[in-house]
Amino acid sequence: MAQKIRLLLLGSAFAADLHVDAYSRIREKVDIVGIASADSDQAHKLLEKYGFSGQEFYTDYHDAVENCACDVVDICLPNFLHHPATMAAIAAKRHVICEKPLATTVEAGREMVQAARKAGVRIYYAEDWMGSPALSKAREIIEQGAIGDLKFIRAREAHSGSHSPFVQKIATAGGGALIHLGAHPITFALAMNDNRWTELVAMTSGGSEGNLIHKGMEGEDWSAALIKFQSGMKAIVEANFITYGGMEDSIDFYGTEGCLHVDLTFSSPLHGFSIPGFEYTVEKAEITTGWARPVVDEKYNLGYVAELTLFINCLQKGIEAPLGLRGEDGLETLEVINFIYESARTGKKITNPNQGN
Numbered sequence: 001m002a003q004k005i006r007l008l009l010l011g012s013a014f015a016a017d018l019h020v021d022a023y024s025r026i027r028e029k030v031d032i033v034g035i036a037s038a039d040s041d042q043a044h045k046l047l048e049k050y051g052f053s054g055q056e057f058y059t060d061y062h063d064a065v066e067n068c069a070c071d072v073v074d075i076c077l078p079n080f081l082h083h084p085a086t087m088a089a090i091a092a093k094r095h096v097i098c099e100k101p102l103a104t105t106v107e108a109g110r111e112m113v114q115a116a117r118k119a120g121v122r123i124y125y126a127e128d129w130m131g132s133p134a135l136s137k138a139r140e141i142i143e144q145g146a147i148g149d150l151k152f153i154r155a156r157e158a159h160s161g162s163h164s165p166f167v168q169k170i171a172t173a174g175g176g177a178l179i180h181l182g183a184h185p186i187t188f189a190l191a192m193n194d195n196r197w198t199e200l201v202a203m204t205s206g207g208s209e210g211n212l213i214h215k216g217m218e219g220e221d222w223s224a225a226l227i228k229f230q231s232g233m234k235a236i237v238e239a240n241f242i243t244y245g246g247m248e249d250s251i252d253f254y255g256t257e258g259c260l261h262v263d264l265t266f267s268s269p270l271h272g273f274s275i276p277g278f279e280y281t282v283e284k285a286e287i288t289t290g291w292a293r294p295v296v297d298e299k300y301n302l303g304y305v306a307e308l309t310l311f312i313n314c315l316q317k318g319i320e321a322p323l324g325l326r327g328e329d330g331l332e333t334l335e336v337i338n339f340i341y342e343s344a345r346t347g348k349k350i351t352n353p354n355q356g357n
């Protein structure tokens with residue numbers, strides 16, 4: 001049997017919960033050996049919730065990365081800490097699982113990818129859409145030719161705003177809705193095209209007073225981009241914080257002989273009406289009374305379980321993750337995000353400087 005992977009978790013809030021849930025389903029493959037969080041009470045409660053015990057607890061992630069004997073460091077810290085935590089892990093010769101976005105700037109992301117390559121360690125880029133069972137099935141159906149040649153994708157993630165205070169500031173988030181939510185549809189569309197995009201044009205709300213709803217947030221609360229790929233395929237990607245009623249993760253595929261529609265968040269087989277309210281219906285739903293579609297296994301459907309299981313399998317085998325889930329793919333996504341910001345700012349179409357049309 002393959003050796004168990006020793007994992008050090010950084011962070012203990014929302015994303016860390018998603019990850020610990022996944023690891024709790026594959027206990028035979030992974031040992032959470034340590035956790036570092038500025039909020040140690042939250043860290044204890046998180047591990048207890050999933051029945052984990054015997055971990056080392058740290059409040060300083062540098063201390064944890066240096067002193068906890070582990071094979072991989074799983075980074076569920078705010079965006080601006082992805083870079084320093086990854087660089088610390090690489091210096092300690094640990095592999096890294098890094099939540100999206102890879103970093104807050106292209107320069108920081110590039111430094112992470114180059115440092116990992118030089119040190120001979122891997123960065124696994126945690127893009128859950130790449131693990132979503134429904135999206136994997138959609139890709140399989142498309143590869144079978146059921147909708148002919150794929151010509152157009154429309155993909156969006158949207159909800160009414162993040163719970164995390166770090167998302168309010170550009171310095172800690174790297175931007176607004178685009179970098180925070182748009183990272184999902186962008187990585188997905190890029191992965192379907194071997195990262196070969198040729199041109200894009202975009203628009204975003206202006207941030208702060210220029211926003212549609214969230215005037216107190218520095219980054220944009222609305223964004224949309226049109227991207228063209230080398231294959232000729234086009235994509236519209238959307239990300240916004242102006243969507244009430246629960247998180248929308250919606251992906252439409254259009255081919256020469258058919259189409260396919262994926263709704264990751266509102267396609268529950270359950271459908272019901274409640275006067276007192278359901279305990280939980282779907283991520284980011286503001287209320288749970290009245291008609292709702294309570295999710296059945298949200299973390300599984302959104303892809304976290306398959307994505308993180310795949311990373312642990314790759315670590316056991318000592319291999320790189322597939323396209324869309326590598327540090328390089330996180331970097332490509334950041335570059336596209338950066339060009340989308342440039343296009344929105346200048347009003348100009350951007351041609352990919354790294355590839356011909």
Ligand SMILES: NC(=O)c1ccc[n+]([C@@H]2O[C@H](COP(=O)([O-])OP(=O)(O)OC[C@H]3O[C@@H](n4cnc5c(N)ncnc54)[C@H](O)[C@@H]3O)[C@@H](O)[C@H]2O)c1
Nearest residue numbers: 011012013014015037038039076077078079099100101164
């Ligand atoms: N893939 C997804 O769908 C998804 C969903 C949510 C969040 N994320 C990503 O996961 C990351 C974390 O998101 P979150 O919503 O859990 O963030 P959060 O702000 O709610 O929590 C951050 C966690 O990091 C800890 N922390 C902050 N500063 C620290 C420091 N200096 N040292 C040690 N611990 C520190 C906090 O105590 C907390 O546990 C973000 O990068 C976010 O983009 C991804």
